[in-house]
Amino acid sequence: MDCIFCKIASGEIPSTKVYEDEQILAFRDLDPQAPTHVLLIPKKHISSADELNAENAAVVAHIFLVAKELAAREGLTNGYRIVNNCGEDGGQTVKHLHFHLLGGRKMAWPPG
Ligand code: 5GP
Numbered sequence: 820m821d822c823i824f825c826k827i828a829s830g831e832i833p834s835t836k837v838y839e840d841e842q843i844l845a846f847r848d849l850d851p852q853a854p855t856h857v858l859l860i861p862k863k864h865i866s867s868a869d870e871l872n873a874e875n876a877a878v879v880a881h882i883f884l885v886a887k888e889l890a891a892r893e894g895l896t897n898g899y900r901i902v903n904n905c906g907e908d909g910g911q912t913v914k915h916l917h918f919h920l921l922g923g924r925k926m927a928w929p930p931g
């Protein structure tokens with residue numbers, strides 16, 4: 820499958836990994852939008868949040884727990900943001916489920 824995040828998960832495309840286990844991988848975004856900008860992905864391909872179901876959704880809870888640990892490790896004691904862009908209107912550009920962990924600056928709301 821021609822999916823850049825599957826290739827990052829398999830190691831075919833290099834990335835700056837910050838966490839890895841058998842289910843998920845976290846690595847630094849190539850184009851960081853904040854002092855901390857980490858992407859968390861399931862290793863198994865899921866196209867988007869819209870493809871989640873009762874069988875595959877447990878990995879999302881795992882991703883959130885790891886995101887919390889990484890936020891602490893990155894020193895984000897003043898808060899952080901976890902973002903999922905889903906589909907065309909959501910601004911999703913890579914069609915492999917991922918969560919952005921952003922921190923180290925004050926975030927704007929509402930998002931653009
Ligand atoms: P999306 O817009 O789909 O929510 O986010 C995709 C993110 O993946 C973007 O923030 C983009 O900078 C990042 N990205 C795209 N290609 C690569 C890559 O090859 N390596 C890394 N580390 N990040 C990437």
Ligand code: ZN
Nearest residue numbers: 822825864915
């Ligand atoms: Zn994929």
